[in-house]
Amino acid sequence: MKNGTIIRILRYVKKYRIQLILVIVFALTSNILSIVAPFFTGKAIDYMVKKGQVNFSAILKIVAFLSIIYGLSAVLQWFLSIFTNVISNRTVKDIRDELFEKLNTMPLKYYDSKANGDIISRFTNDIDAISEGLLQGITQLFSGIITFVGSLIFMLDLSPVITLVVVVITPLCFLLSSFIAKNSKKMFKEQSKTLGELNGYIEEIIGNQKIVKAFNYEERSEEAFKEINGRLYECGRRAQFFSSLTNPGTRYINNITYILSGIIGAIVSVAGGLSIGKISSFLIYSNQFAKPINDITSIATQLQSAIASAERVFAILDEQGEPSEQNKQSRNEAVEGKVEFENVSFSYKKDRPLIEGLTMNINPGSTVAIVGPTGAGKTTLVNLLMRFYEIDKGKILIDGHDIKEVTKESVRSSFGMVLQESWLFAGTIRENIAYGKADATDEAIVNASKAAYAHSFIKRLPEGYDTLITEDGANLSQGQRQLLTIARVMLMNPSMLILDEATSSIDTLTEARIQKAFLSLMKGRTSFVIAHRLSTIREADLILVMNNGKIIEQGNHDELLMKNGFYAKLYNSQYAVAN
Numbered sequence: 001m002k003n004g005t006i007i008r009i010l011r012y013v014k015k016y017r018i019q020l021i022l023v024i025v026f027a028l029t030s031n032i033l034s035i036v037a038p039f040f041t042g043k044a045i046d047y048m049v050k051k052g053q054v055n056f057s058a059i060l061k062i063v064a065f066l067s068i069i070y071g072l073s074a075v076l077q078w079f080l081s082i083f084t085n086v087i088s089n090r091t092v093k094d095i096r097d098e099l100f101e102k103l104n105t106m107p108l109k110y111y112d113s114k115a116n117g118d119i120i121s122r123f124t125n126d127i128d129a130i131s132e133g134l135l136q137g138i139t140q141l142f143s144g145i146i147t148f149v150g151s152l153i154f155m156l157d158l159s160p161v162i163t164l165v166v167v168v169i170t171p172l173c174f175l176l177s178s179f180i181a182k183n184s185k186k187m188f189k190e191q192s193k194t195l196g197e198l199n200g201y202i203e204e205i206i207g208n209q210k211i212v213k214a215f216n217y218e219e220r221s222e223e224a225f226k227e228i229n230g231r232l233y234e235c236g237r238r239a240q241f242f243s244s245l246t247n248p249g250t251r252y253i254n255n256i257t258y259i260l261s262g263i264i265g266a267i268v269s270v271a272g273g274l275s276i277g278k279i280s281s282f283l284i285y286s287n288q289f290a291k292p293i294n295d296i297t298s299i300a301t302q303l304q305s306a307i308a309s310a311e312r313v314f315a316i317l318d319e320q321g322e323p324s325e326q327n328k329q330s331r332n333e334a335v336e337g338k339v340e341f342e343n344v345s346f347s348y349k350k351d352r353p354l355i356e357g358l359t360m361n362i363n364p365g366s367t368v369a370i371v372g373p374t375g376a377g378k379t380t381l382v383n384l385l386m387r388f389y390e391i392d393k394g395k396i397l398i399d400g401h402d403i404k405e406v407t408k409e410s411v412r413s414s415f416g417m418v419l420q421e422s423w424l425f426a427g428t429i430r431e432n433i434a435y436g437k438a439d440a441t442d443e444a445i446v447n448a449s450k451a452a453y454a455h456s457f458i459k460r461l462p463e464g465y466d467t468l469i470t471e472d473g474a475n476l477s478q479g480q481r482q483l484l485t486i487a488r489v490m491l492m493n494p495s496m497l498i499l500d501e502a503t504s505s506i507d508t509l510t511e512a513r514i515q516k517a518f519l520s521l522m523k524g525r526t527s528f529v530i531a532h533r534l535s536t537i538r539e540a541d542l543i544l545v546m547n548n549g550k551i552i553e554q555g556n557h558d559e560l561l562m563k564n565g566f567y568a569k570l571y572n573s574q575y576a577v578a579n
Contacts, residue, residue, distance in 0.1 A: 005310045009134070012091045019090075023083045023138065028146055030076035033069045035150035035288065088134040092127050099123065099313060105321035108388045109348070117200025122316060125195055126309035133306020144292030151289040158282045162264050166286055169257045173250040173290075180246045187239035188308035194232045196312070201228055243304055254290035261286045325407045335414045335495035336399050337364040337526030339385070344394035346384055346549075354380060355549040358394070362542065367527045369537035371570065372546035378530045381546070382498050385528070387411050416494030420501035422481040424473035429458055430465040432473075432484055436492045444491060451517050452487035454480070479507065486514065490521060497527040543567065 013020065103119070111119075155163040205212060205221050212221055265279040339362040346355045355377055362368055370378045383389050384396060387408045396403050403411045416436075424432050433448060434440045445465065449455040457480055461467040473481040486502060499518065519539075531537045538557040545553035545560065545567045553560055553567050560567040 005307055005314065008314060009091070009130070009310055012094050013087060013134070013138075015094065016087050016090055019083050019087050023080060023087065026076045026080040026083065030073045030080060031146040032150060033073040033076075035147065035154060036069065084135060084138050087138060088131050091134055092131040095130065095313060096123065096127055099127075099316060102317050102319070102321060106319060107322055107390075108383075110319065115197070115200030115204075117198075117203040118196035119316070120203065121192075121196035121199040122309075122312050125199070126192060126312050129192075129302075129305045129309035130313065132302050133310075136302050137306070140292065147288055148292045151286075155282060155286065155289065158278050159265070159268060161268065162261050162282060162286075165260050165264060166257050166289060169253060169260070170290070172253050176249045176253070177246045180242060180249070184239055184243040184304055185308065187235060187242060188304045189311065191232065191235040191239050192305070192308050192312050194228065194235050198225075198228045198232055201225060239304075250290075254287075257290065258283065258286055322408075325409075328405060328407050330407045330410050337366075337496050338362065338397075338399050339496075339526060340395075340397040340400075342395040342397070344384065344391050344396060346380065346389065346391045348380075348389075353549070355384075358549075358551065360544070360551060360554070362526060364526055365524050366541040367522055367529065367539070369529045369531060369540035369543045370546060371531060371537065371543060371567065373570075376546040377549040378546055379500060380549070382417075382500060382528060382530065386415060386417070386498070414495045415498050416489035416492050416496070417498045418482075418486055418489050418500065418502035422473070422478070422485040424469050424476075424481055424484060426469060426471045428463075428466050428468055429461070429484065432469060433465075433487050433491055435488055440491055445487075448491035449487045451490045451521070452483050453514060453517065454483035454487045457483070483514075486517075490517070495525060497522055497525055498530075499527065500530045501532060502529075545570075 099122070152163070152167075155166065201224065205225070212218060261283060262279075265282055341358050341360045344355060344358040345353070347353045358381075370381060372378055380389075384391055385403075387403055390404070398411070398414065425435075430442070430445055433445050437444075442465075446455060449458055449465075458465055458467070469475060473484070476484075482502070489497070497518075502514075502518075529537055529540065537543060541556065542554060543557060543560055544551050545565075547566065553563065553565055555563070561571065
């Protein structure tokens with residue numbers, strides 16, 4: 001998996017060939033200059049000791065030449081750093097874009113089984129780790145290869161005997177670093193996983209502070225946080241400690257190599273095989289030969305973390321998204337609103353059947369109320385109608401067209417949906433109302449707000465329709481947020497409506513007004529109303545009573561009361577509780 005992950009990252013990097021070529025050129029030139037410099041350093045030393053006389057003229061020329069070489073090498077290293085950053089940043093940008101695009105294709109059941117904080121952590125922490133690994137890895141890769149090969153060539157030219165010692169001992173560094181990397185990889189994966197869990201818990205607690213405080217859960221939430229944070233500390237400590245052994249271990253081996261090179265070089269020099277300058281040059285080259293190994297092992301922690309993070313990101317990209325709908329037709333014509341369920345079966349889990357053999361016909365323009373106890377399948381019915389989940393068996397038809405044979409966009413654009421949970425994003429009130437119709441005029445937005453009885457409270461706000469809403473509309477009341485979501489749907493003027501407890505957070509007086517607005521909006525439109533307060537759906541053309549995923553009763557309000565069945569008991573029990 002490690003090699004496969006690295007190859008996948010390199011495929012993203014390959015897009016930036018021009019920048020990559022420049023990086024190679026800068027790395028090649030800079031490192032060649034750095035490799036040549038020790039050769040002239042050795043020459044300078046030999047001039048200083050030649051026959052006991054110092055050739056200052058020759059030394060000054062060499063010093064000037066070395067200054068130019070090192071100065072030019074520094075400039076090239078600066079350019080190398082710039083283009084490495086460009087490649088790294090653009091690569092992670094592409095990965096983020098692809099990841100976000102992938103998440104838009106994932107079915108809702110994927111989000112039901114994943115913590116939001118963990119997904120966000122892959123977007124932020126994991127991709128940042130990939131960026132850091134790329135930044136370090138690209139620089140060390142090209143510079144290291146050139147330095148490694150160049151130093152080896154010069155060492156062979158100076159003394160094949162001493163070079164043999166260096167080459168024999170160096171593989172020990174690779175064996176040591178490979179052993180440590182293999183064992184620390186699992187620790188970094190566990191660290192990334194635990195970090196995602198921690199982010200998920202933090203998001204959950206911060207987003208529900210009212211509930212936390214209302215139930216005096218502060219101390220218990222702190223204990224739970226400390227438990228997860230403690231596990232993250234232990235994972236990180238083990239991963240960092242184990243991976244940090246690489247650099248000192250390889251440096252220890254390299255130091256032994258350096259000492260042996262010096263000793264053997266001295267013996268060869270005494271025998272007359274090497275001058276002092278050549279020994280000095282060789283020792284510099286032996287250090288340069290070991291430098292790429294030391295550099296790579298010094299960033300082993302970042303590289304291991306980057307690989308572990310990349311595996312988590314690619315795990316999402318490898319998930320099975322919703323199938324392509326390129327071959328399906330897109331219906332743009334107006335929808336009349338005839339809805340049919342033909343022997344529909346569905347279950348969230350295969351071993352727990354929910355809806356089985358559901359058949360019903362709904363005429364265009366009908367108002368259909370769906371009632372029943374919690375868990376009866378009311379919202380599931382709407383989810384299937386919107387194709388948030390795909391049915392296991394049977395057919396759902398709109399105007400005689402199987403919704404599986406047309407695009408999801410076509411199906412969903414036919415509906416306006418107001419949910420019990422109102423969702424707003426950080427932006428102006430105007431932008432939130434126009435969320436489903438970005439080209440809406442100011443007049444249309446105001447008219448929709450008036451129809452939803454939101455205009456009056458909006459005008460009382462400091463900036464009116466330009467008032468900024470914080471994330472999730474936290475600076476508005478629950479009722480105000482729900483009014484804005486109702487205005488959003490009214491602006492869309494959809495062919496059909498779905499109201500899932502749409503007035504649950506609104507006061508009784510406003511609810512009565514909204515019901516009138518809804519009646520006006522629902523006129524001539526097929527509408528599905530999920531309601532727990534049965535008094536709000538007495539005027540519905542058809543009431544479907546659900547229990548355990550099945551429609552056990554259907555009819556209008558008066559007919560169901562006359563049957564004195566399940567609906568009558570629900571209806572009467574609400575009044576009994578109220579009284």
